[in-house]
Amino acid sequence: MPQRTPESRREKTRGTLPAALRRCLLLLLLLSSLSAACVRSNDAPPSPDTEEPPAHSGCYVSEYGNFRFHGDGSHLTAALLLPDGHELSGDMYYRFQWEHHGVCRYDVASLLVLAEENSGDTLCEFQVLSASEECISLCYFADDAQYEFTLKKQEGIA
Structure with missing residues (x-):
C-alpha cells in the first residue's frame, strides 16, 4: 500500500x-x-420645484376636435374624431398620471387617461408630450401608427 x-x-x-x-x-x-x-423601484413622477398649476378650464381645440375642461380637475366634455376613426364624445372623467403609477400634476404627467363618467372604465390613453395651462400636446398610438396633436386653449368659445 x-x-x-x-x-x-x-x-x-x-x-x-x-x-x-x-x-x-x-x-x-x-x-x-x-x-x-x-x-x-424609485419610479415616481419628477417633483418640480414650482407651485402646482391651476386646473384646466375652458375649451381646448385641435385639428381632431376639442376638449371642454370643467375646471374641477377631473371632468371634461370631449368631441374628438381621431385619425384611426376612434371617436370620443360626451362627458367623461380625466386624469393626468405618471406612467401607470397614479395621478399626478399635468405639468409632470406622462399619460392623459380618459374614463367613462358612470363606470370609470378607461376609454382612451394619450401620451403627454407637454402640458401647460394654455396648451396640451398629446400623442395617440393606433394601428401601428403614432399621431401627435396639440390642444390649444381658445378664449370666447362656448
Whole structure:
C-alpha cells in the first residue's frame, strides 16, 4: 500500500480548491443579483420645484376636435374624431398620471387617461408630450401608427 505524504495530499486538494472557490463565487454572484432585483423601484413622477398649476378650464381645440375642461380637475366634455376613426364624445372623467403609477400634476404627467363618467372604465390613453395651462400636446398610438396633436386653449368659445 502506498504511503501518503503531505505533498500527495496537497496535489489531491489542488484541483478541488478552485472548484469550491468557483462555486462560492457563483453563489455569491447569484445572491447579489437576487438582492439587487428585489430593491424597490424609485419610479415616481419628477417633483418640480414650482407651485402646482391651476386646473384646466375652458375649451381646448385641435385639428381632431376639442376638449371642454370643467375646471374641477377631473371632468371634461370631449368631441374628438381621431385619425384611426376612434371617436370620443360626451362627458367623461380625466386624469393626468405618471406612467401607470397614479395621478399626478399635468405639468409632470406622462399619460392623459380618459374614463367613462358612470363606470370609470378607461376609454382612451394619450401620451403627454407637454402640458401647460394654455396648451396640451398629446400623442395617440393606433394601428401601428403614432399621431401627435396639440390642444390649444381658445378664449370666447362656448
